[in-house]
Amino acid sequence: MKYLRLVLRSFLRSKRRTVLTILSITVSVALIAILQSILATLNAFANNPDASNRIVVRHKVSITNLLPTRYADWLRQQPEVESVMGLQWFQGVYIDRSNFFPNFASEAEFVNTVFKEEIVEYSDAQFREFLRDRNGALVGKNLADKYGWKLGDVVSLKSELFPITVRLTIRCIFRSKRPADELALHFNYKLLEEGVSYMKGRVGTFFVRVHRADDVPKLIERIDRHFHDAVEPTYSETENAFQLEFLKMMGNYSAIIQMITGAVLVAILIVTANTMAMAIRERTTEISVLRAIGFRTSQILAMLMGEGILLSVLGGAGGLAIAWLLAGAVRGYVGTFLPYLQNFHIDAGTMSLCFHATLAVGTLSTFIPAYRAARRPIVDGLRSL
Amino acid sequence: MSGEPIIRLRGLAKSYYRESLEIPVLQGIDLEIPAGGYYALMGPSGSGKTTLLNLIAGIDRPTGGELEVCGHTLNGLDDDELAAWRSTYVGFIFQNYNLVPVLTAFENVELPLLLTPMSRRARREKVEEALAHVGLTEWMEHYPRQLSGGQEQRVAVARAIVGDPELLVADEPTGALDHKNAEEIMALMEGLNRDLGKTIVMVTHDPKAAHHARHQIHLEKGVLDRTIEVNR
Numbered sequence: 001m002k003y004l005r006l007v008l009r010s011f012l013r014s015k016r017r018t019v020l021t022i023l024s025i026t027v028s029v030a031l032i033a034i035l036q037s038i039l040a041t042l043n044a045f046a047n048n049p050d051a052s053n054r055i056v057v058r059h060k061v062s063i064t065n066l067l068p069t070r071y072a073d074w075l076r077q078q079p080e081v082e083s084v085m086g087l088q089w090f091q092g093v094y095i096d097r098s099n100f101f102p103n104f105a106s107e108a109e110f111v112n113t114v115f116k117e118e119i120v121e122y123s124d125a126q127f128r129e130f131l132r133d134r135n136g137a138l139v140g141k142n143l144a145d146k147y148g149w150k151l152g153d154v155v156s157l158k159s160e161l162f163p164i165t166v167r168l169t170i171r172c173i174f175r176s177k178r179p180a181d182e183l184a185l186h187f188n189y190k191l192l193e194e195g196v197s198y199m200k201g202r203v204g205t206f207f208v209r210v211h212r213a214d215d216v217p218k219l220i221e222r223i224d225r226h227f228h229d230a231v232e233p234t235y236s237e238t239e240n241a242f243q244l245e246f247l248k249m250m251g252n253y254s255a256i257i258q259m260i261t262g263a264v265l266v267a268i269l270i271v272t273a274n275t276m277a278m279a280i281r282e283r284t285t286e287i288s289v290l291r292a293i294g295f296r297t298s299q300i301l302a303m304l305m306g307e308g309i310l311l312s313v314l315g316g317a318g319g320l321a322i323a324w325l326l327a328g329a330v331r332g333y334v335g336t337f338l339p340y341l342q343n344f345h346i347d348a349g350t351m352s353l354c355f356h357a358t359l360a361v362g363t364l365s366t367f368i369p370a371y372r373a374a375r376r377p378i379v380d381g382l383r384s385l
Numbered sequence: 386m387s388g389e390p391i392i393r394l395r396g397l398a399k400s401y402y403r404e405s406l407e408i409p410v411l412q413g414i415d416l417e418i419p420a421g422g423y424y425a426l427m428g429p430s431g432s433g434k435t436t437l438l439n440l441i442a443g444i445d446r447p448t449g450g451e452l453e454v455c456g457h458t459l460n461g462l463d464d465d466e467l468a469a470w471r472s473t474y475v476g477f478i479f480q481n482y483n484l485v486p487v488l489t490a491f492e493n494v495e496l497p498l499l500l501t502p503m504s505r506r507a508r509r510e511k512v513e514e515a516l517a518h519v520g521l522t523e524w525m526e527h528y529p530r531q532l533s534g535g536q537e538q539r540v541a542v543a544r545a546i547v548g549d550p551e552l553l554v555a556d557e558p559t560g561a562l563d564h565k566n567a568e569e570i571m572a573l574m575e576g577l578n579r580d581l582g583k584t585i586v587m588v589t590h591d592p593k594a595a596h597h598a599r600h601q602i603h604l605e606k607g608v609l610d611r612t613i614e615v616n617r
Contacts, residue, residue: 002499009487289483292444293544294472294500296465378444382479 003299007306014279018311021275025315025361026322028268029354032261033323034330036350039257041343042247050117050177051239053082053213055220057206058242060233066202067232072107074226075208080215085110086189086203092157092166094147101143103157103185105192111138114209118181119174126151126172134191136171140182142342144173157185164195179331180342207239265357268315273365276308280369287373288381300374308366309359316358320351391455391551391584392418392441398449399436410436411607414450420551423578423585425595428604434588435556437604441586442475442554443467455551472500476545476583478574480557482537484529490516490540491525497548515543519573535566542573546583553577555587559594571597 012018057075059065075084088105108131112119119138130136139149149155149170158165168187176182193200210219220236227234247253280287287300323346330344373381397414400407411433418424426434439445440452443459452459455474462470476497484493494515498508516525519539529537538558545553555574559567575597577583589595596615603610 002505005492006485006488006499009485009492013487285483286485289477289479289485290496291468292442292471292477293497294468296468298465379439382444382483 003303003306007303007310010279010283010303011307011310017275017279021271021311022315022318024271025268025312025358026318028264029316029319029358030322030326031319032264032357033320033346033350033354034326035257035261036353037323037327037344037346038330038341039254040347040350041341041345042253044343045180046240046244046247048240048243051243053210053216054114054239055208055210055216055223055236056239056242057208057223057234057236058204060224060235063204065232066199066204067206067234069201069203071227071232071234072206075206075223078219078222080210080212080219081208082211083110083113083209085114085207086205087207088189088192088199088204090157090162090166090187090192091160092185093160094155094157099147101146101183101185103187105189106186108136108138108186108188111186114207116209118176118178118184120177121175122172130171133169133171134188135167135169136188137168138172138174138186139170140184141173141175142179142182143185144170146183149173162192162196162199164192166191166195178343183342208236265361268312269361269365272308272312272361273369275311276304276366277369279307280304280366280373284373284376284381288376288378291374291378292382297374301370304370304373305363305366308370309362312358312362312365313355316354319358320346320354323354389420390417391420391422392416392586393453394441394450395453396450397437397440397447397452399433399440399445400448409607411440411447414609416602416609418584418586420584421578421582423575423597423599424587425598425601426586426588426604427590427595427601428610431606432604433607434604438554438556438586438588441552442477443471472497472548474550474552476548476550476553478538478541478545478553478555478558480560482529482534482541482561484537484540484544486529489526489528490521490532490536490543493529493540494525494543494547496544501548511547512543515547516540518546519543533566534562535569538562538566538570539573542570542577546577546581551584553583553585555585555589557588557590559589559591567591567594 057067057071059067069086072084072086075081085107087107090103090105092103093099094101112122112127127138130138137155144150151170151173153170155168155170156165157168166187174182189203208219210216216238223236224234290300291297327344327346330341334341394414394416397411398409399411400409402408414437426438428434436445440447441454443454447460457470459467459470485496491512494512495508498511503511513522513525516522519542521536521539521543524532524536529540532540553574558574559570562570571594574585574587578585585598587594587598595601599615601613601615603613
């Protein structure tokens with residue numbers, strides 16, 4: 001502790017240089033924290049434990065090909081199955097495209113059993129109203145709050161996939177465990193069948209809920225085997241795998257984020273190393289004087305390392321603080337058009353990664369110049385004045 | 386003043402190597418300096434006086450001969466042992482003061498004491514005593530940039546004596562000072578030798594400064610030329 005004052009005074013020797021270096025680390029760590037949190041959030045979306053006992057069945061050729069709704073009858077007969085719901089991605093636009101949110105034509109009577117973990121809190125009376133009204137809509141609380149919708153309000157959605165505009169009446173508002181799940185809107189599938197002739201008796205996907213997650217693999221295999229020779233063969237997968245395919249449409253985002261993270265880490269390593277090398281080089285004589293009066297090499301090394309690590313840890317802490325502040329903005333703005341990021345937050349894993357990364361940057365950037373300065377012959381250092 | 390030898394040099398040699406070329410700086414130095422002595426090392430540039438001082442102070446290593454200072458044979462000590470030895474037995478005074486610019490006068494003087502197990506209060510007492518000895522009690526909270534050259538060198542002297550070392554080594558302590566300040570520093574060092582019994586070995590080019598010492602050792606091309614007792 002008695003050397004701390006010496007470390008702190010040396011640390012603040014060139015305030016402008018120190019502040020600028022800390023700022024560069026702060027910005028870099030904030031960027032890394034945001035990127036890594038985006039990655040963690042997206043990965044969490046495709047690793048949703050609540051979806052572990054759900055299967056998505058679609059046409060084997062592609063998601064845009066339709067399946068007969070009668071397939072649901074066979075699916076419901078399987079002993080492992082708890083509930084089955086036909087669901088069609090509607091891609092309805094509310095007022096204009098900037099108001100994006102996920103909206104689905106769903107078999108209304110099954111929506112609260114298939115999505116039991118997502119549609120958690122709602123009024124039974126409201127839900128009955130939703131089932132009763134062919135034009136009824138079931139919306140998440142987040143979504144309703146965002147647009148100021150109340151029960152009884154009428155909302156028009158113009159589909160970008162189907163030649164139809166639906167006028168829906170908000171009949172039920174639900175709460176979820178995750179904010180992202182409260183951004184969804186469901187309306188009665190029959191409305192789509194009535195409005196679009198070629199959708200009659202056809203649907204894009206079936207969401208199948210099974211009693212036990214352990215039964216998922218064998219049921220997937222059985223479904224696809226059963227419909228293998230049908231005119232519309234199926235392709236079944238877990239809901240998480242299904243979500244992952246959507247995420248993959250953004251490209252190999254994981255590799256891109258990791259590459260950017262690596263590049264930013266190298267950049268801050270170079271910036272910090274340069275700062276520390278300059279800070280240490282201009283103190284060559286001073287370090288030799290300290291050693292002459294009896295400071296050991298290890299003590300000098302520890303003090304210099306302390307400076308470098310303090311520099312990077314302060315920058316890292318600043319970066320995490322900024323990332324934490326920005327997390328709200330990411331949820332509020334980016335999450336609006338990329339619902340996956342509605343759950344965006346800086347998690348403990350990311351904080352730990354950033355903390356260890358900044359420790360490593362501080363250590364690596366300082367060790368070589370500090371070691372050289374601490375090991376340099378004293379007389380050489382005194383001569384270099 | 387005629388104490389036991391505090392410094393014993395036997396056949397001391399130091400060479401530097403430039404690639405495979407050996408450049409001898411000191412050759413076969415035999416010297417004894419008694420405890421309480423005040424010696425000025427003199428000689429032309431390149432004669433090896435600073436190298437000899439560095440060897441005596443334990444901040445450089447000889448390439449030959451034996452070096453015994455303050456009762457310790459320095460040849461066999463490793464870097465950490467040598468550092469511990471210096472912190473106990475040697476006080477340094479440099480030509481350019483070499484104070485740490487981000488520390489106050491008080492903190493600069495306190496530096497050698499940080500290496501001891503002394504309490505904060507004990508350190509404070511010792512530092513205040515040392516600064517009082519050099520007449521800078523009023524300036525202890527000032528930074529080196531706020532002090533004159535003479536005051537900076539006084540702080541350096543206080544730093545050298547605060548740990549109560551037996552030996553003070555000074556490399557051109559008046560080299561960066563004007564005549565008046567140089568005289569004051571010399572008077573201060575003379576007092577340290579006379580009143581506190583510190584052994585002082587000082588490198589200087591300045592005959593006036595050397596005149597304050599009790600003995601002058603003249604080096605010539607890396608060998609001991611002569612030792613003169615100063616008559617005052």
